Amino acid sequence: GxxxxxxxxxxxxKRGQDVALRCDPxxxxxxxxxxxxxxxxxxxxxxxxxxEAQLDKSGLPSDRFFAERPEGSVSTLKIQRTQQEDSAxxxxxxxxxxxxxxxxxxxxxxxxxTVT
Amino acid sequence: xxxxxQLGSHVSVSEGAxxxxxxxxxxxxxxxxxxYVQYPNQGLQLLLKYTSAATLVKGINGxxxxxxxxxxxxxxxxxxxxMSDAAEYxxxxxxxxxxxxxxxxxxGTRLTIIP
Numbered sequence: 177g178x179x180x181x182x183x184x185x186x187x188x189x190k191r192g193q194d195v196a197l198r199c200d201p202x203x204x205x206x207x208x209x210x211x212x213x214x215x216x217x218x219x220x221x222x223x224x225x226x227x228e229a230q231l232d233k234s235g236l237p238s239d240r241f242f243a244e245r246p247e248g249s250v251s252t253l254k255i256q257r258t259q260q261e262d263s264a265x266x267x268x269x270x271x272x273x274x275x276x277x278x279x280x281x282x283x284x285x286x287x288x289x290t291v292t
Numbered sequence: 293x294x295x296x297x298q299l300g301s302h303v304s305v306s307e308g309a310x311x312x313x314x315x316x317x318x319x320x321x322x323x324x325x326x327x328y329v330q331y332p333n334q335g336l337q338l339l340l341k342y343t344s345a346a347t348l349v350k351g352i353n354g355x356x357x358x359x360x361x362x363x364x365x366x367x368x369x370x371x372x373x374x375m376s377d378a379a380e381y382x383x384x385x386x387x388x389x390x391x392x393x394x395x396x397x398x399x400g401t402r403l404t405i406i407p
Contacts, residue, residue, distance in 0.1 A: 180335075209394060218382050218397030219336070232392050267335060271393070281393075283328075283335040 180284035201270030298398035315383030
């Protein structure tokens with residue numbers, strides 16, 4: 177079946193521009209996670225949704241970062257007034273539900289954001 | 293809070309040799325542990341996971357890992373390396389937190405296979 181998809185796959189933005197990154201999770205998956213992976217680093221948690229509810233946004237680096245999942249399926253990560261330090265790969269993961277079984281989640285291919 | 297340390301940012305092994313990638317974790321509660329592989333310009337693929345059942349976990353592509361609580365380790369092994377194993381490997385930890393099973397990743401180990 178279809179996996180997690182993300183669009184665009186590559187995005188170049190000039191410093192100060194706003195960007196929107198989209199994640200289409202696997203159909204029926206309740207949990208959705210966003211991660212940021214800087215070059216040469218491991219992914220770092222940004223935010224977590226359970227259906228449409230954003231239950232954890234402790235990883236968002238600043239108030240320029242905003243995420244939503246209004247209908248409990250597609251999610252959008254928005255970055256306002258992009259800075260060079262925002263350059264990274266943004267990964268989305270979804271999982272069927274938080275059952276306490278440590279599902280880990282299915283990852284999308286990521287969106288590589290380059291801020292010039 | 294939980295954390296993961298991967299020893300060795302780069303590991304090189306000859307084709308056919310044993311692969312050993314090291315991971316140590318820290319967690320105040322029983323953890324779930326994962327190994328992921330990442331090929332260039334791709335997302336993360338789950339190799340295997342430990343969820344408090346058997347301590348020796350077998351995954352895809354011939355990889356396995358053993359959870360050792362006394363050593364707080366979860367090292368990844370494969371008996372015989374293949375050229376297609378060349379990739380970046382990440383160890384990760386999570387805990388059960390009312391459905392929020394966010395992952396904390398290590399910094400990764402780049403595996404190179406020498407022909």
